[in-house]
Amino acid sequence: MRSYAIRTGLAVAALFAVGACNGTTTGPASAGTVPAGAETIGWSVGPCFGFCPVYSVAVTAQGGVTFDGQRHTAVLGGKTREGGADAYRAIATALAPYRPTTGATTRTQCEQQISDSSAYVVTWTRADGTVTTLQHDGGCRSARNTALVDALKALPQRLGIAAWTKQVTRPGESRG
Numbered sequence: 001m002r003s004y005a006i007r008t009g010l011a012v013a014a015l016f017a018v019g020a021c022n023g024t025t026t027g028p029a030s031a032g033t034v035p036a037g038a039e040t041i042g043w044s045v046g047p048c049f050g051f052c053p054v055y056s057v058a059v060t061a062q063g064g065v066t067f068d069g070q071r072h073t074a075v076l077g078g079k080t081r082e083g084g085a086d087a088y089r090a091i092a093t094a095l096a097p098y099r100p101t102t103g104a105t106t107r108t109q110c111e112q113q114i115s116d117s118s119a120y121v122v123t124w125t126r127a128d129g130t131v132t133t134l135q136h137d138g139g140c141r142s143a144r145n146t147a148l149v150d151a152l153k154a155l156p157q158r159l160g161i162a163a164w165t166k167q168v169t170r171p172g173e174s175r176g
Contacts, residue, residue, distance in 0.1 A: 039124045039132075041091055043152060047071065047176045048138070049116030051169045056119055059160065063088050065159050070172065075164040083159040090158050094151045098134055099124060105133040108148065114139035 038061030044062055047054050054071040063084040067073045100106035102124075117139035124132040156162040 004037075018143060038088075039092075039126050041088070041122070041124055042096065043120060043122040043155065044147070045152075045165075046121075049119045050175050051167060051173070052118045053153070053165050053167045054118075055165055057090050057155070059083060059091060059159060061085065061088050065161060067161055068162055069164060072163060072167055072169065074166040074168050075083075079161075081160065084126035087159050091155055094154065094158070095122060096150070098122070098148050100132055100134055102126075102132050103130050105135070108136040108140050108145050110135070110137070110140035110145070111142040112140075114141060122147075123170070 039056055040060050042056065042058035044056035045052070045054060051072045053069075053073045055067065055069045055073050057068075058066045063082055063086070065081050065083045065087075066077065067079045067081075069077060069079070098108075112121040117137060120134075120138060122134040122136070136145065136148060136152075156165040
């Protein structure tokens with residue numbers, strides 16, 4: 001699991017490096033634009049005991065989406081698309097209740113634990129490089145954590161990448 005976390009962290013960091021370059025705008029903000037300094041939001045979904053999709057996504061404030069399908073996803077490898085600033089704002093709003101203090105790394109608290117679920121890492125990266133991280137084990141159950149997982153599972157649809165993240169079992173691929 002530690003090796004996966006390191007690989008995923010590196011993949012997400014690479015996605016943010018690309019996204020951070022596009023994470024600001026110049027000039028005054030107008031209706032339909034995103035203010036300068038807005039963050040790139042990314043998340044990764046880790047393996048479970050079964051054939052859960054494993055992927056990472058980053059979305060810039062302007063709506064640029066970078067996807068990396070790693071295992072058990074309909075799309076393997078990198079893919080990009082434009083999701084639009086409205087999609088970014090919807091994602092920022094959906095994740096706002098769970099966002100840690102700027103610059104902090106926080107792990108969700110468990111009331112009950114179920115093993116063998118996917119792990120999630122959500123990051124907010126500012127243009128200045130400040131990273132805020134939320135780590136969540138999908139088996140960590142509580143009303144708040146269930147709402148978080150529901151919000152995370154809805155994000156691909158909001159970005160128009162649900163078809164890319166769809167679970168696919170390929171012959172010869174192992175679980176996990």
